[in-house]
Amino acid sequence: MRIAVVTGASSGIGREFVTRIPAFYRQLDEIWITARRAERLEQVKKTVEEKTGIYVRIFAGDLEKDLIYKQILNRLENQNPDVRMLVNAAGFGKIGEAKEIAGHDPQAQLRMIDVNCRALTKMTLMILPYMKKGSRILNISSGASFCPQPGFTVYAATKAYVTSFSRGLAEELKKDGIIVTAVCPGPVDTEFFEVSGTNNSKAKQATMVSAQDVVRTALLDAKMKKPVSVHGTLMKGARIAGKLMPENVIFYAMDKWMK
Ligand SMILES: NC(=O)C1=CN([C@@H]2O[C@H](COP(=O)(O)OP(=O)(O)OC[C@H]3O[C@@H](n4cnc5c(N)ncnc54)[C@H](OP(=O)(O)O)[C@@H]3O)[C@@H](O)[C@H]2O)C=CC1
Numbered sequence: 619m620r621i622a623v624v625t626g627a628s629s630g631i632g633r634e635f636v637t638r639i640p641a642f643y644r645q646l647d648e649i650w651i652t653a654r655r656a657e658r659l660e661q662v663k664k665t666v667e668e669k670t671g672i673y674v675r676i677f678a679g680d681l682e683k684d685l686i687y688k689q690i691l692n693r694l695e696n697q698n699p700d701v702r703m704l705v706n707a708a709g710f711g712k713i714g715e716a717k718e719i720a721g722h723d724p725q726a727q728l729r730m731i732d733v734n735c736r737a738l739t740k741m742t743l744m745i746l747p748y749m750k751k752g753s754r755i756l757n758i759s760s761g762a763s764f765c766p767q768p769g770f771t772v773y774a775a776t777k778a779y780v781t782s783f784s785r786g787l788a789e790e791l792k793k794d795g796i797i798v799t800a801v802c803p804g805p806v807d808t809e810f811f812e813v814s815g816t817n818n819s820k821a822k823q824a825t826m827v828s829a830q831d832v833v834r835t836a837l838l839d840a841k842m843k844k845p846v847s848v849h850g851t852l853m854k855g856a857r858i859a860g861k862l863m864p865e866n867v868i869f870y871a872m873d874k875w876m877k
């Protein structure tokens with residue numbers, strides 16, 4: 619049985635992947651989707667099943683808790699599927715200085731590390747034994763992984779982990795023919811900014827792209843076995859600048875970017 623697994627499937631980038639994966643892998647038997655909001659997952663299931671005929675299996679639960687992994691692992695052990703694609707899209711950010719955020723919500727940034735880094739790593743390591751030559755892992759990182767971002771410090775640090783983890787893993791898995799792509803978008807028009815807190819940044823609003831465009835680029839880049847997928851000229855430039863610019867110039871630019 620050939621399957622794809624998508625986390626963060628209840629909205630935004632993850633949901634967009636679920637709708638596009640059937641055209642990417644035409645011989646899938648099932649897509650397994652996960653997020654906390656079960657009713658949202660039901661809507662995604664209905665839409666995708668009606669459109670493609672592929673069975674969508676729901677795992678509703680919180681990636682900060684153990685139960686969801688047990689449920690998925692149980693199913694993996696019972697069905698021994700060939701996982702063609704894993705998309706780790708679940709994640710969130712909180713805008714603000716680290717000390718400020720900790721002052722009104724002491725757990726928020728630790729939870730961010732749990733979901734953005736720990737859950738992504740745990741899911742990847744759990745599913746890897748079920749992947750074969752030609753399987754793909756897409757980890758949704760961010761342009762925020764290109765350099766430190768004061769005012770979004772912990773979030774940017776979690777995404778630096780995701781990009782680094784994905785690039786290292788991509789090298790390790792080359793011998794097995796498994797392709798890993800870190801997807802690094804700039805601002806994307808999703809519910810992300812409802813969760814992250816007010817997005818006053820005019821630069822972000824002016825450069826916002828759609829989840830459709832980001833996912834289309836990501837799937838093409840994964841097809842071409844690229845280790846990093848960056849949608850759009852601006853973010854491609856930001857990636858190069860993050861490598862070449864002196865730190866004081868980067869921090870000046872980040873200050874403007876966040877305002
Ligand atoms: N939007 C943007 O500007 C950018 C986003 N990204 C990254 O893209 C990814 C997807 O974000 P995006 O689609 O934009 O945002 P959304 O808020 O639309 O989607 C986030 C998804 O993550 C799931 N999720 C969050 N916390 C948990 C949890 N504890 N357990 C299980 N699922 C969880 C949510 O589901 P539910 O609430 O139902 O649990 C939801 O499906 C994230 O990793 C984000 O960091 C990267 C660059 C830019």
Ligand SMILES: N[C@@H](C=O)C(=O)O
Binds near residue numbers: 761803805806822
């Ligand atoms: N890239 C976006 C989040 O990851 C942002 O800059 O807000």
